Amino acid sequence: MQVVTTIEEVRAARRQWAEVGFVPTMGFLHAGHLSLVQQAKAENGVSIASIFVNPTQFGPNEDFASYPRDTPRDLALLEAAGCDLVWMPSVEEIYPAGFSSYVEVEGVTAPLEGARRPGHFRGVATVVTKLFNVVQPTKAYFGQKDAQQTVVIRQFVRDLAMPVEVVIAPTIREADGLAMSSRNSYLNAEQRAAAPVLYRALTAAQTAYVAGQTDAEAIRQLMLETLAQEPLAQIDYVSIADPRSLQELTTIDQQGALVSLAVRIGKTRLIDNLVM
Numbered sequence: 381m382q383v384v385t386t387i388e389e390v391r392a393a394r395r396q397w398a399e400v401g402f403v404p405t406m407g408f409l410h411a412g413h414l415s416l417v418q419q420a421k422a423e424n425g426v427s428i429a430s431i432f433v434n435p436t437q438f439g440p441n442e443d444f445a446s447y448p449r450d451t452p453r454d455l456a457l458l459e460a461a462g463c464d465l466v467w468m469p470s471v472e473e474i475y476p477a478g479f480s481s482y483v484e485v486e487g488v489t490a491p492l493e494g495a496r497r498p499g500h501f502r503g504v505a506t507v508v509t510k511l512f513n514v515v516q517p518t519k520a521y522f523g524q525k526d527a528q529q530t531v532v533i534r535q536f537v538r539d540l541a542m543p544v545e546v547v548i549a550p551t552i553r554e555a556d557g558l559a560m561s562s563r564n565s566y567l568n569a570e571q572r573a574a575a576p577v578l579y580r581a582l583t584a585a586q587t588a589y590v591a592g593q594t595d596a597e598a599i600r601q602l603m604l605e606t607l608a609q610e611p612l613a614q615i616d617y618v619s620i621a622d623p624r625s626l627q628e629l630t631t632i633d634q635q636g637a638l639v640s641l642a643v644r645i646g647k648t649r650l651i652d653n654l655v656m
Contacts, residue, residue, distance in 0.1 A: 381465070383465075385468055391514065397425075399518040400420075400517050401420025402511070403427065403430075403521045405429055411552050414458075417458060417461040418461050421464070424518055426465075427464055429458055429466050432467075436506060437499075437501075437504045448563075448566075482506045484502055489532055492640060493528050504532065509540075512544055520547065523551060525551040525653070528626060528640070530546070534546050551652070554576075557583070558579060566648040574612040574645050577606065577607055578652040584602050588602055589637075600618050607641075607643060612645050617641060619638070620639055622637065622638070623636060623655055636655060
């Protein structure tokens with residue numbers, strides 16, 4: 381496995397391969413990330429991963445400085461997963477002095493996470509665009525857990541005619557249903573025990589829908605009631621939205637719905653979702 385830091389090194393290595401699968405990460409890897417690397421390797425023959433904690437997608441009061449990092453562990457895990465090349469750029473490599481170009485995606489960035497984290501998706505869209513420009517992947521792999529992010533990425537890839545196929549893989553969960561996330565490391569034992577309430581709320585929504593409930597507000601209320609059973613859960617939002625536009629629904633039709641939520645457990649903000 382090759383480890384590089386500069387754009388020039390990535391481009392030099394990339395020229396030797398016809399097809400590559402690419403997995404952008406912010407490090408502190410878990411089984412979800414590694415499953416993407418393995419899928420990228422299996423489907424393209426070569427897998428490239430990046431590790432970059434992107435400052436432009438964090439707000440002024442968010443956890444950029446404290447975001448968990450463990451580079452030696454990450455590199456060992458990537459090598460075991462069959463990764464061929466890891467790109468670990470510095471902030472200065474991605475955002476050199478005088479950097480002043482950003483990618484803005486309208487519409488799908490407005491609700492949900494976009495409404496609560498101003499500028500977040502501008503940072504995501506900008507860094508992913510730059511990573512794609514450098515790596516030139518055949519396919520790029522993302523997890524369904526960050527549902528709105530996947531919608532945003534597919535939107536600008538389509539709008540800007542980027543020659544990359546975006547592959548969205550299912551959320552990888554712990555045995556009790558908690559979606560794997562680097563931020564789960566912030567939870568103490570009591571908070572960790574409380575965190576699966578997000579998955580219980582999603583499961584309650586799915587069960588109601590399968591039983592024939594199509595009234596979106598009724599399903600939202602069911603989710604809120606489920607979350608209210610956990611004293612440590614502080615609800616940010618519960619959403620039943622169109623899976624393409626992310627606009628809130630009143631009735632779930634044959635197009636289905638993206639059911640998502642954000643909940644604080646202690647100081648840790650957790651998100652999760654499922655597509656019905």
